Amino acid sequence: MLTGHIAVSALLKHYLSGSGLPLYGAAIFPDLVDKGLSKAGILPTGRDVGHSLLAAALTTGCVGIFWGRRAARDWGLSYLAHLICDTGGSIPWFYPFRRYDFEPSDRSISQLLFTALIHPTLAERLLLSWALSAPLLGK
């Protein structure tokens, strides 16, 4: 879903005139945290605390403290868009307040990211096409 996350952030940047670093950072942050910590053996699965509303709220607050309200808006929107785009699978929305059981993955993080980049879903291809053509279409 990496391609889709980046495409959605590009659309948010285009239509909301958002700032790039918070938008693209939040687009990949949940996967970097959870998949990275999962592959390090710290978390049992690639969708854990980083894919929760608590993480979205805490990181948005931190971005707001260090980068300001507009960056926090962009980070928060992109983070929530990431979680919504991942709803094709299970998302631990209310972690750690509710228990979630996930199957651990045996693929490495580089395998997961490479597969996500070279095998985008139809929805991701459509989003990417829209994101690439949006500057030509105007707002």
Ligand SMILES: [Zn+2]
């Ligand atoms: Zn994700």
